Amino acid sequence: MNFLKEALNLAAKSIEFGDVPIGAVVIKDNQIVGRGYNQKEKTLDASAHAEMLALKNAAKTLGTYHLEDCIMYSTLEPCCMCAGAIINFRIKKLYIGTRNQRFGCCGSNINLLTGLNHTTEVEFLDDPMCSEIISDFFKTIRKENNK
Amino acid sequence: MNFLKEALNLAAKSIEFGDVPIGAVVIKDNQIVGRGYNQKEKTLDASAHAEMLALKNAAKTLGTYHLEDCIMYSTLEPCCMCAGAIINFRIKKLYIGTRNQRFGCCGSNINLLTGLNHTTEVEFLDDPMCSEIISDFFKTIRKENNK
Numbered sequence: 001m002n003f004l005k006e007a008l009n010l011a012a013k014s015i016e017f018g019d020v021p022i023g024a025v026v027i028k029d030n031q032i033v034g035r036g037y038n039q040k041e042k043t044l045d046a047s048a049h050a051e052m053l054a055l056k057n058a059a060k061t062l063g064t065y066h067l068e069d070c071i072m073y074s075t076l077e078p079c080c081m082c083a084g085a086i087i088n089f090r091i092k093k094l095y096i097g098t099r100n101q102r103f104g105c106c107g108s109n110i111n112l113l114t115g116l117n118h119t120t121e122v123e124f125l126d127d128p129m130c131s132e133i134i135s136d137f138f139k140t141i142r143k144e145n146n147k
Numbered sequence: 148m149n150f151l152k153e154a155l156n157l158a159a160k161s162i163e164f165g166d167v168p169i170g171a172v173v174i175k176d177n178q179i180v181g182r183g184y185n186q187k188e189k190t191l192d193a194s195a196h197a198e199m200l201a202l203k204n205a206a207k208t209l210g211t212y213h214l215e216d217c218i219m220y221s222t223l224e225p226c227c228m229c230a231g232a233i234i235n236f237r238i239k240k241l242y243i244g245t246r247n248q249r250f251g252c253c254g255s256n257i258n259l260l261t262g263l264n265h266t267t268e269v270e271f272l273d274d275p276m277c278s279e280i281i282s283d284f285f286k287t288i289r290k291e292n293n294k
Contacts, residue, residue, distance in 0.1 A: 044212055045207075046235040047199060060192075063191060064191060065192060079263075080227060081229075083228075084226060085228045116227060
């Protein structure tokens with residue numbers, strides 16, 4: 001299964017409620033155990049980021065917050081809150097679709113995935129679809145604002 | 148109202164389910180609008196920290212995640228996930244009961260409250276009750292483990 005594609009499918013769900021399209025999945029033994037998409041505007045909750053929801057969903061599925069055997073895919077590089085959640089849930093490895101040069105906290109701006117209470121390995125996939133879905137979203141917003 | 152005392156009262160609730168006693172409150176116009184206590188073990192959710200829950204509770208109370216006019220009290224210095232949440236919810240000022248020298252991300256280990264997408268002012272209160280409630284908790288745990 002293409003896990004990044006699954007995360008992208010989730011990201012597309014964010015758009016309906018005006019949320020920036022970001023998706024994430026948590027995987028154990030090659031199976032998706034947690035899914036999340038950004039729903040900050042939908043829920044009026046600034047913590048309802050894709051990665052946070054995918055982690056909580058995985059913990060619920062597995063009945064534990066010890067996700068040491070899990071890997072994760074996120075379409076966009078996590079912010080510092082989500083990077084913190086990733087180490088709190090002890091994710092083994094994180095694959096990132098595209099960088100967030102300004103606010104990414106997994107290597108682009110700062111790196112929180114190492115040096116604190118857990119180390120999560122990180123790999124950037126530099127997938128153009130993960131950046132395009134976001135730039136297309138903002139293009140549409142600007143077009144609508146100029147109408 | 149003594150807001151730190153209110154946060155300490157919340158912290159005491161964590162103990163029943165074996166959670167480290169940490170509490171937090173969010174205040175707007177001198178009224179508590181959000182409350183949280185650490186319930187990671189109770190809920191098997193590594194994101195269920197006191198500060199995170201207090202922020203989500205405040206956003207629900209106020210119907211917005213824009214908490215620019217709010218201040219916050221936490222009995223313990225927030226971890227990086229919660230420091231990230233505090234800037235995502237745009238808290239104006241954070242009062243911290245006691246430092247977390249190892250993992251505190253508001254100045255002790257690193258400082259995430261400035262330099263990212265929002266700056267939250269921070270003040271350490273160095274309240275002995277906030278550290279004692281935690282050290283007493285761990286003393287009790289050790290005593291029980293040695294029985």
